[in-house]
Amino acid sequence: MNDHKLIFVGSPGVGKTTAIRSVSDHPPVSTEVPSTDETRDTTVALDFGELTLADDDVLRLYGVPGQERFEFIWPLIADGAMGMVVLVDNSLPGALETLDGYLRSFDDFIGRVPAVVAVTRLRDGVGPALSDYVAHLARRNLDLPVVAMDPRERDDVLYLVNMIVAMIDVPVAA
Amino acid sequence: MQAASARQAPLEMFFPDEASRVACAGAIRRMMESVPGSYAAALATIDGKPVIHVAPSDWRHARVAAIVGSLCALGETLGKEVNQRACRNVLIETESGLTVVQRLPSPAERLILLTTSNREANLGVLLTYSRTCAAAIARLAARPG
Ligand SMILES: Nc1nc2c(ncn2[C@@H]2O[C@H](COP(=O)(O)OP(=O)(O)O)[C@@H](O)[C@H]2O)c(=O)[nH]1
Ligand SMILES: [Mg+2]
Numbered sequence: 469m470n471d472h473k474l475i476f477v478g479s480p481g482v483g484k485t486t487a488i489r490s491v492s493d494h495p496p497v498s499t500e501v502p503s504t505d506e507t508r509d510t511t512v513a514l515d516f517g518e519l520t521l522a523d524d525d526v527l528r529l530y531g532v533p534g535q536e537r538f539e540f541i542w543p544l545i546a547d548g549a550m551g552m553v554v555l556v557d558n559s560l561p562g563a564l565e566t567l568d569g570y571l572r573s574f575d576d577f578i579g580r581v582p583a584v585v586a587v588t589r590l591r592d593g594v595g596p597a598l599s600d601y602v603a604h605l606a607r608r609n610l611d612l613p614v615v616a617m618d619p620r621e622r623d624d625v626l627y628l629v630n631m632i633v634a635m636i637d638v639p640v641a642a
Numbered sequence: 643m644q645a646a647s648a649r650q651a652p653l654e655m656f657f658p659d660e661a662s663r664v665a666c667a668g669a670i671r672r673m674m675e676s677v678p679g680s681y682a683a684a685l686a687t688i689d690g691k692p693v694i695h696v697a698p699s700d701w702r703h704a705r706v707a708a709i710v711g712s713l714c715a716l717g718e719t720l721g722k723e724v725n726q727r728a729c730r731n732v733l734i735e736t737e738s739g740l741t742v743v744q745r746l747p748s749p750a751e752r753l754i755l756l757t758t759s760n761r762e763a764n765l766g767v768l769l770t771y772s773r774t775c776a777a778a779i780a781r782l783a784a785r786p787g
Contacts, residue, residue, distance in 0.1 A: 499715035501688040501689055501752075502688065502752060504652055504655065505689075512712050512714075513713075513716045535708075537690055537691070537707070538712065540705055540709060
C-alpha cells in the first residue's frame with residue numbers, strides 16, 4: 469500500500485474545504501473559524517481528509533488556507549505533495565490573475581508534480597471560458613489540464629482526483 | 643451591517659473608541675510588568691489578523707497573527723481529536739522561553755492573546771497573568787457585527 473499526498477490551493481471561498489469534504493472517507497479534519505471579513509467561515513490552518521483508492525492506496529488530501537497572510541503555512545503543508553489542485557473561482561473578477569498568483573506561489577511544485585486547474589462556479593457567459601484558461605496557461609508555457617468542477621459534487625471531485633492519480637502513476641518525463 | 647464591519651480594521655472593529663484601545667494596551671502592559679521575563683504580547687483575531695501588540699520592533703506582526711490563528715485552531719482541533727474538551731491554551735516551550743496562546747473568554751471569543759517570555763518566567767505565573775489579562779481585555783472588547 470502506498471500513500472500519496474495531494475494538496476488543494478486557491479482563494480478563500482473557492483471550494484477547497486468543500487471538495488475535500490465531498491470525497492474524504494471520514495469527516496475531514498477542518499480548522500474553520502468565523503471570518504472577520506465576511507459571514508462565511510474560513511480555514512485558518514488546514515483541511516485534512518483521506519480517500520482510499522481501488523488498489524488500497526490512500527490519498528491524503530490537504531487544503532491550505534487561501535488568504536495570503538497564511539503563506540507561511542503553504543510550504544509546510546505542500547511539503548512532500550505528489551500532486552496539486554489549483555482551484556479558481558470563475559465568478560470573481562480577475563480569475564486569471566488570481567490563478568497567476570497561486571501558480572507563482574507554488575511554482576517549485578508546478579512543473580515538478582502533476583497539477584490540475586479546477587474551475588469552480590463556471591457558468592456560460594460569465595467570466596473566462598475553460599479555453600481561455602488553457603490559452604492563458606500556454607502563454608506561461610504551462611500545459612496543465614483544466615477542468616470544471618463543482619466541489620459539492622463528489623463525482624466531480626473524484627473525476628479530478630482520478631485524473632491526478634493517473635498522472636502520478638505515469639512517470640513524468642524530465 | 644456585516645459589510646460595514648468588513649471594511650473596518652480589526653482594531654476598530656473590536657475596540658471602537660480610543661478609551662477602550664488605551665485600556666486594552668494598559669491591560670497588556672500590566673500583565674507584562676507582573677510576569678518577570680515577559681517580553682512581548684499580541685492580540686490577533688481568530689482568523690489570523692493583527693489587532694494590537696507590545697513587542698520588539700523586529701516582530702513581523704502580520705505573520706505572528708496568522709501563525710497564532712492557525713496554531714489556536716490546531717490546538718483546539720487536536721484537543722477534540724484526543725477526546726478533550728474546551729481547549730484553554732496552547733503552550734509552546736522552547737530552549738529560550740515560553741509562549742502561551744489562548745482564546746479570549748466570551749464575549750471576545752473571536753480574539754486570541756499571545757504572551758511570550760524568556761526562561762526567567764515561571765510557567766504558573768505566566769499562565770495566571772495571561773488568563774487575567776485575557777479576561778480584562780474581553781471585558782473591554784466590543785462584540786463585532
Ligand atoms: N454554486 C456553487 N457553489 C460553490 C461552488 N464551489 C463552491 N461553492 C460553495 O462555496 C463555498 C466554498 O466554501 P469552502 O469550501 O469553505 O471554500 P474554501 O475557502 O476554498 O475552503 C461552499 O459553501 C460551497 O458549497 C460552485 O461551483 N457552485
Ligand atoms: Mg476552507
